[in-house]
Amino acid sequence: MHPSDSDHEDPKSPMTALLDQVNQSDIRSIKSVITRLLDIINDAGSTAKDLTDIIQVDPPLTAKVLKLANSAYFSPREKISEIKKAIIYIGFNNLKEILLSQKVVEIFKSEDTVQGYSRNQLWRHSVAVALMGKMIYRREFGLPGENVYAAGLMHDIGIIAIDQFLQEPFRKILHISKEKRIPLSQAEKGVIGFTHADIGEAICANWNLSPEITVPIGYHHTPMLAEQSYLRLAGTLFVSEYCCHTNKFGFGARETAPSVRAAYLATLKQLEISPGAIDLIFRDMVAEIAVMKRKGLV
Amino acid sequence: MDSSAGLPDLVEKIRFMEIQVKHLSNELRLTREEYESATVNYFELFSHMEKKVEERTLELNRLHTVLQDKNRELQIMLDAAPGMIFYKNRERRYIRVNKKFLETFGVAESAVIGRTHAEIFPDQGGGILDDDRELVSSGRPFLNRTGTIQTVFGEKTVMVNQVPGKNEKAQVTGIFGFTVDITDLKRAEKEKKELQKRIVRAEKMESIGTLAGGIAHNFNNILMAIQGYASLMLIETDPESNHHRMLKKIENQVENGSRLTHQLIGYTREGKYEVRALRVNNLIRDVAETFTITRKDIRLHLVLNENLHRIIADRGQIERVLMDLMVNAADAMPQGGDLTVSTRNLSYEDLPLRPFKMKKGAYVRICVTDTGVGIGKDIIEHIFEPFFTTKGLSKGTGLGLTSVYGIVKAHGGYIDVDSEKGQGSTFTICLPAHIQAKQRPADASPGHLPRGSETILLVDDEDAVLDVAKGILQYLGYRVLAARGGNEAIALFHRHREEIDLVVLDMIMPDVDGRLVFDKIRQTGAPVKVLVSSGFCLTDRSDRNLWENCDGFIGKPFSMETLSLKVREVLKARG
Numbered sequence: 001m002h003p004s005d006s007d008h009e010d011p012k013s014p015m016t017a018l019l020d021q022v023n024q025s026d027i028r029s030i031k032s033v034i035t036r037l038l039d040i041i042n043d044a045g046s047t048a049k050d051l052t053d054i055i056q057v058d059p060p061l062t063a064k065v066l067k068l069a070n071s072a073y074f075s076p077r078e079k080i081s082e083i084k085k086a087i088i089y090i091g092f093n094n095l096k097e098i099l100l101s102q103k104v105v106e107i108f109k110s111e112d113t114v115q116g117y118s119r120n121q122l123w124r125h126s127v128a129v130a131l132m133g134k135m136i137y138r139r140e141f142g143l144p145g146e147n148v149y150a151a152g153l154m155h156d157i158g159i160i161a162i163d164q165f166l167q168e169p170f171r172k173i174l175h176i177s178k179e180k181r182i183p184l185s186q187a188e189k190g191v192i193g194f195t196h197a198d199i200g201e202a203i204c205a206n207w208n209l210s211p212e213i214t215v216p217i218g219y220h221h222t223p224m225l226a227e228q229s230y231l232r233l234a235g236t237l238f239v240s241e242y243c244c245h246t247n248k249f250g251f252g253a254r255e256t257a258p259s260v261r262a263a264y265l266a267t268l269k270q271l272e273i274s275p276g277a278i279d280l281i282f283r284d285m286v287a288e289i290a291v292m293k294r295k296g297l298v
Numbered sequence: 299m300d301s302s303a304g305l306p307d308l309v310e311k312i313r314f315m316e317i318q319v320k321h322l323s324n325e326l327r328l329t330r331e332e333y334e335s336a337t338v339n340y341f342e343l344f345s346h347m348e349k350k351v352e353e354r355t356l357e358l359n360r361l362h363t364v365l366q367d368k369n370r371e372l373q374i375m376l377d378a379a380p381g382m383i384f385y386k387n388r389e390r391r392y393i394r395v396n397k398k399f400l401e402t403f404g405v406a407e408s409a410v411i412g413r414t415h416a417e418i419f420p421d422q423g424g425g426i427l428d429d430d431r432e433l434v435s436s437g438r439p440f441l442n443r444t445g446t447i448q449t450v451f452g453e454k455t456v457m458v459n460q461v462p463g464k465n466e467k468a469q470v471t472g473i474f475g476f477t478v479d480i481t482d483l484k485r486a487e488k489e490k491k492e493l494q495k496r497i498v499r500a501e502k503m504e505s506i507g508t509l510a511g512g513i514a515h516n517f518n519n520i521l522m523a524i525q526g527y528a529s530l531m532l533i534e535t536d537p538e539s540n541h542h543r544m545l546k547k548i549e550n551q552v553e554n555g556s557r558l559t560h561q562l563i564g565y566t567r568e569g570k571y572e573v574r575a576l577r578v579n580n581l582i583r584d585v586a587e588t589f590t591i592t593r594k595d596i597r598l599h600l601v602l603n604e605n606l607h608r609i610i611a612d613r614g615q616i617e618r619v620l621m622d623l624m625v626n627a628a629d630a631m632p633q634g635g636d637l638t639v640s641t642r643n644l645s646y647e648d649l650p651l652r653p654f655k656m657k658k659g660a661y662v663r664i665c666v667t668d669t670g671v672g673i674g675k676d677i678i679e680h681i682f683e684p685f686f687t688t689k690g691l692s693k694g695t696g697l698g699l700t701s702v703y704g705i706v707k708a709h710g711g712y713i714d715v716d717s718e719k720g721q722g723s724t725f726t727i728c729l730p731a732h733i734q735a736k737q738r739p740a741d742a743s744p745g746h747l748p749r750g751s752e753t754i755l756l757v758d759d760e761d762a763v764l765d766v767a768k769g770i771l772q773y774l775g776y777r778v779l780a781a782r783g784g785n786e787a788i789a790l791f792h793r794h795r796e797e798i799d800l801v802v803l804d805m806i807m808p809d810v811d812g813r814l815v816f817d818k819i820r821q822t823g824a825p826v827k828v829l830v831s832s833g834f835c836l837t838d839r840s841d842r843n844l845w846e847n848c849d850g851f852i853g854k855p856f857s858m859e860t861l862s863l864k865v866r867e868v869l870k871a872r873g
Contacts, residue, residue, distance in 0.1 A: 048339050091336065092335075092336050139325060143328075277317045
């Protein structure tokens with residue numbers, strides 16, 4: 001289940017070391033919950049009871065779900081104190097995504113800002129990419145797009161890993177990216193020999209997430225290099241990310257170089273999406289984020 | 299121009315709208331699919347919950363039934379208990395009580411549950427069921443405590459066990475109480491003590507009676523001798539002389555003395571001791587008639603059982619007993635009051651007291667009840683004793699009740715008294731009933747010293763009595779064989795059995811008892827008459843056989859007149 005490993009054979013040992021560090025850190029603690037959530041999301045036969053089982057064993061999650069169900073947005077007639085009732089109020093499908101993002105956000109909890117990069121912004125960026133990716137899938141391809149959403153939430157998890165465990169190289173990477181006005185992944189290649197996409201894919205693969213999530217993460221800057229069957233997923237992630245970077249949903253990285261824009265337009269063409277449709281979707285995505293903000297989800 | 303210039307715009311607009319239509323239709327389809335799956339989801343969720351609720355409800359119902367059954371079982375057990383059972387909580391409020399508790403206090407359950415004992419019975423001032431406050435704090439049980447409680451059945455003595463109810467942490471959660479009604483036990487104990495006291499009293503009376511009787515008997519013999527000699531001297535003295543008058547005085551004084559000794563030993567009328575079957579009710583009516591004439595301020599009530607058995611008794615003596623008791627009762631009511639005389643039949647088993655070896659068989663009970671001043675405990679102890687009087691030495695002889703006692707005892711019965719200071723008194727007499735009545739011959743008509751010539755065997759252990767009687771009888775013309783004791787009497791009888799017409803037989807003799815002599819005589823089958831003479835009354839030892847088979851009875855000391863009349867009467871009955 002590690003197809004990405006063989007694709008990026010060169011920087012094996014430093015990346016494996018980083019992976020080991022991640023697996024020994026707090027980040028690992030969310031692994032099982034995310035895995036089970038994704039199982040439920042991808043299983044059409046799953047029920048609200050399966051979701052309840054996950055939530056009940058996780059006290060912070062239980063608290064968040066109940067807080068959400070009792071929030072002004074849902075404003076239930078009487079106070080909800082049962083997970084089952086909360087699920088009915090919030091909605092099964094809604095809750096799946098809410099739970100996933102609530103869990104992933106734990107990885108992004110640090111408030112540090114390092115040379116124009118902040119984890120907060122990175123989280124906001126990740127949610128926007130996930131939401132936009134899902135909307136593209138739904139509207140353009142008529143598909144639920146739940147894997148895109150999950151992949152979108154975690155596509156930059158590699159940055160967190162590098163930031164947390166390779167702090168000095170990471171400063172250098174940010175510095176180079178800023179000075180040379182080159183995309184982050186290009187600077188990463190130069191400094192540590194692999195990109196955040198590489199390590200992100202490796203982490204998710206290590207967590208036994210499905211290739212529908214791991215592969216798009218690995219190729220979210222280079223969708224054209226991905227296998228044909230993952231092209232649409234990776235491409236959608238790339239398109240979404242580009243839009244967010246160019247429209248104030250970035251996190252300070254230089255991801256809008258002319259070369260990137262060319263790749264963006266080529267990818268759009270490849271996915272048979274008109275720029276007008278992207279504009280429309282982006283607009284609705286921004287509105288949706290505003291709604292989520294009101295719900296207290298972002 | 300306008301239209302051609304606007305064309306690309308329009309195309310762009312149309313394309314834009316096409317995108318929107320595509321987006322919306324895709325969203326719509328997806329949303330519908332999601333809605334459908336959500337519906338299934340919710341349905342499953344609900345049906346799952348419903349099933350759970352149903353299962354839980356069934357289980358709850360089952361548990362409820364089990365609890366109800368247990369509760370019912372417990373209530374049956376509690377209600378079946380002979381004593382009161384209760385459970386109080388820490389605040390000492392009743393949580394549960396059994397039926398006995400409600401019955402005993404005559405309260406409804408709703409008035410008990412949730413209240414403390416003091417709240418339910420504010421006027422009882424605590425009591426043994428309310429003083430368990432300390433038990434809650436100490437956690438130690440109160441065991442085998444006795445106390446009294448006020449119930450609908452009156453004051454009851456109970457023994458109470460109170461034990462603390464504790465939870466698993468050994469904290470006191472309440473009080474369990476169990477009570478046993480020991481009122482009857484206490485009363486039985488008290489009654490037993492009372493009975494014992496009465497038996498002791500009766501036994502003491504018997505020994506006093508025996509002593510007094512013995513003394514009286516001896517005095518009687520002395521008086522008998524004096525009387526006899528005086529009688530003999532009178533015969534030989536000129537009726538007009540001074541000596542004749544003085545001898546008469548001696549006779550009078552002897553008579554007074556004799557009355558005293560007779561009282562002491564239970565005789566009343568000199569020379570008359572005639573036992574026969576009597577109707578006590580008639581006797582009571584006669585006495586009552588005389589009595590009501592004397593005391594108008596006393597309401598007399600007769601509660602007489604008309605089917606009363608007859609008794610074998612001397613009419614005069616029983617009359618005397620009734621009169622004495624009624625006079626006593628009247629004396630106890632100087633301000634007037636109610637005097638009740640009641641009669642009823644009793645079986646041997648029903649006798650309230652059996653102090654002596656009383657005979658089995660039917661009894662007649664006579665109660666004389668007054669509403670007077672009552673008799674104090676200290677006095678009751680001595681009331682039948684000789685020379686004990688409350689009337690002052692000048693007023694009474696102190697022999698009235700002693701005599702009553704002696705008479706009753708002589709008739710094979712007993713007398714007892716119940717009284718409390720200020721509560722009136724009840725004298726109870728029980729006498730053996732006579733079921734098969736056998737009329738005794740009527741009294742002989744009095745005549746003037748009837749004489750005779752028959753042969754009489756005279757038996758007495760006292761020389762003086764023997765001499766006097768012999769003198770009198772010989773004077774009257776009889777042939778007299780004198781025997782000084784039982785053995786001599788039997789010997790003489792066997793030697794002269796063909797000649798002897800009458801035996802005058804003393805009862806109490808040192809060698810062979812008069813009763814034995816009587817039996818020996820009767821065993822011979824000789825048609826001889828027997829006149830029993832004794833200074834002693836017929837005690838319980840003198841059986842009915844003697845009473846019914848002797849031909850008469852004469853009390854000592856006897857005057858010449860009495861003896862002559864009695865002997866003549868008995869001999870006359872022969873033909």
